[in-house]
Amino acid sequence: MRLEIAGLASLPEVQRDDDLAALIREAAAREQQPLDVSVLVAVAQKIVSKAEGAIANLREIEPSAFARSWAAEWGKDPRLIELILQQSRRIVRMDRGVLITETQLGLVCANAGVDQSNIGDPDLATILPKDPDSSARHLRAALGCGAVLVTDTFGRPWREGLVDVAIGVAGLAPLRDLRGSADRHGRRLSATVIAVADQLAAAAGLAMGKSDGSPVVLIRGFEWPAREGTARALIRTPETDLFR
Amino acid sequence: MRLEIAGLASLPEVQRDDDLAALIREAAAREQQPLDVSVLVAVAQKIVSKAEGAIANLREIEPSAFARSWAAEWGKDPRLIELILQQSRRIVRMDRGVLITETQLGLVCANAGVDQSNIGDPDLATILPKDPDSSARHLRAALGCGAVLVTDTFGRPWREGLVDVAIGVAGLAPLRDLRGSADRHGRRLSATVIAVADQLAAAAGLAMGKSDGSPVVLIRGFEWPAREGTARALIRTPETDLFR
Numbered sequence: 001m002r003l004e005i006a007g008l009a010s011l012p013e014v015q016r017d018d019d020l021a022a023l024i025r026e027a028a029a030r031e032q033q034p035l036d037v038s039v040l041v042a043v044a045q046k047i048v049s050k051a052e053g054a055i056a057n058l059r060e061i062e063p064s065a066f067a068r069s070w071a072a073e074w075g076k077d078p079r080l081i082e083l084i085l086q087q088s089r090r091i092v093r094m095d096r097g098v099l100i101t102e103t104q105l106g107l108v109c110a111n112a113g114v115d116q117s118n119i120g121d122p123d124l125a126t127i128l129p130k131d132p133d134s135s136a137r138h139l140r141a142a143l144g145c146g147a148v149l150v151t152d153t154f155g156r157p158w159r160e161g162l163v164d165v166a167i168g169v170a171g172l173a174p175l176r177d178l179r180g181s182a183d184r185h186g187r188r189l190s191a192t193v194i195a196v197a198d199q200l201a202a203a204a205g206l207a208m209g210k211s212d213g214s215p216v217v218l219i220r221g222f223e224w225p226a227r228e229g230t231a232r233a234l235i236r237t238p239e240t241d242l243f244r
Numbered sequence: 245m246r247l248e249i250a251g252l253a254s255l256p257e258v259q260r261d262d263d264l265a266a267l268i269r270e271a272a273a274r275e276q277q278p279l280d281v282s283v284l285v286a287v288a289q290k291i292v293s294k295a296e297g298a299i300a301n302l303r304e305i306e307p308s309a310f311a312r313s314w315a316a317e318w319g320k321d322p323r324l325i326e327l328i329l330q331q332s333r334r335i336v337r338m339d340r341g342v343l344i345t346e347t348q349l350g351l352v353c354a355n356a357g358v359d360q361s362n363i364g365d366p367d368l369a370t371i372l373p374k375d376p377d378s379s380a381r382h383l384r385a386a387l388g389c390g391a392v393l394v395t396d397t398f399g400r401p402w403r404e405g406l407v408d409v410a411i412g413v414a415g416l417a418p419l420r421d422l423r424g425s426a427d428r429h430g431r432r433l434s435a436t437v438i439a440v441a442d443q444l445a446a447a448a449g450l451a452m453g454k455s456d457g458s459p460v461v462l463i464r465g466f467e468w469p470a471r472e473g474t475a476r477a478l479i480r481t482p483e484t485d486l487f488r
Contacts, residue, residue: 001451003249093486100486108402117436153438157401157487158352159409159478161419161439163446175405192361194397195405196450202407203447206440206466207245222450234403242337242344243401243487 003221007207007214008033014215020051021142024216028143033218037146040222041139042204044215045152045167046118048135049126056083056114058123070094080114080125087112087127092244103128106235107167109154128152132168133230140170147171147224150231151201151208157243164205166197166231173227174198174234195234196224247465251451251458252277258459264295265386268460272387277462281390284466285383286448288459289396289411290362292379293370300327300358302367314338324358324369331356331371336488347372350479351411353398372396376412377474384414391415391468394475395445395452401487408449410441410475417471418442418478439478440468 011027028035063078071078074097088101101112113128129135136148150168174197204217255271272279307322315322318341332345345356357372373379380392394412418441448461
């Protein structure tokens with residue numbers, strides 16, 4: 001298998017209410033990168049949120065007493081803490097200034113995905129897209145590519161540093177289940193479900209960078225069976241989660 | 245940036261005490277894949293362990309009462325549980341038949357990296373290489389490539405499915421620290437340290453598969469400053485770990 005991973009270098013800065021699919025199509029055409037069913041397109045959450053207007057204005061947020069108290073203790077903006085709490089359905093850890101929550105969609109991440117980078121106004125923050133699977137489905141239909149991943153950069157317990165994961169999926173089963181298949185010696189693989197969508201997101205992340213890379217990355221050479229797919233399959237159920 | 249990720253298809257099955265670097269060099273030569281300083285080579289832990297003889301014989305293991313009790317409760321092989329405990333310095337979770345430990349090297353993973361797949365004898369299990377950074381350094385020196393990652397497939401809290409991570413690193417700083425750099429609008433990125441070695445490992449994992457792919461993957465087109473590097477940098481210190 002030979003994969004090719006390339007960022008779209010000519011994508012313009014995405015603004016609120018831009019037609020993101022049109023911008024991607026135009027950049028791909030300029031760069032002579034055909035978008036067909038063999039191509040998987042990874043799109044950074046940040047530009048999906050911007051194009052969809054998933055942007056909160058901190059000036060309009062009235063922090064609760066709880067948000068104000070935590071913000072004061074850790075030197076944070078209380079409006080930002082309030083926004084994070086509003087985006088969350090459960091707090092997983094709240095310690096040493098770090099706020100890890102389960103978002104309304106069930107994703108567990110720092111700050112519920114609320115982010116002030118690359119937005120250009122200190123009173124604005126992007127929030128996660130309302131339905132990243134739906135965002136991915138719409139982009140896939142508009143682009144005519146094989147699959148779309150909406151990716152975000154998450155921290156992990158136990159390991160330093162952030163990696164990209166898939167928070168929205170269309171056109172691909174995000175898990176590849178090898179249980180029941182055999183290894184080279186015929187031994188049944190008992191617990192091997194690979195999170196291919198997260199591996200693809202991480203691979204795309206290498207070409208995304210954070211301040212310099214491109215937020216849209218094309219992956220060629222990956223073969224997968226066409227499936228509708230949903231990033232919800234990547235979220236552990238409470239029953240199998242030992243780290244709630 | 246354009247990355248190319250390709251498995252070495254002609255690598256033979258690795259056996260105990262094989263000269264792994266020679267096998268990789270020969271396969272790369274056969275496949276006309278030059279190994280130079282622009283190339284990053286990802287090698288699956290399994291074949292590193294095999295070549296280094298990091299293989300335990302379960303027939304020689306005398307399970308403790310603790311191992312026997314847990315094994316009986318969850319229908320496991322008590323010798324395997326004993327081996328996992330011997331490879332561990334701390335148990336992180338031990339619940340519902342799942343054993344997540346901190347290995348002697350500080351890695352947190354299921355079963356301390358003990359694995360019975362792809363070994364061909366039900367009484368044998370591979371354990372993690374004694375010093376995966378050193379394994380990576382030796383391979384890098386012998387191959388003449390830019391960097392080597394020893395990768396393993398780990399589960400994650402909160403998210404379903406396994407992804408590959410780097411447990412040994414040579415020739416690359418595994419973390420890319422963007423703190424202090426600015427976003428496109430000049431806003432300082434405050435908490436952005438990217439685990440590039442884990443992103444590279446995940447990308448390589450796409451070409452590794454588990455039963456069909458190749459355990460050695462070449463990555464071209466990635467640019468990085470040459471550093472000695474160590475996978476220890478990827479392990480969270482207790483002070484910053486909220487999920488011990």
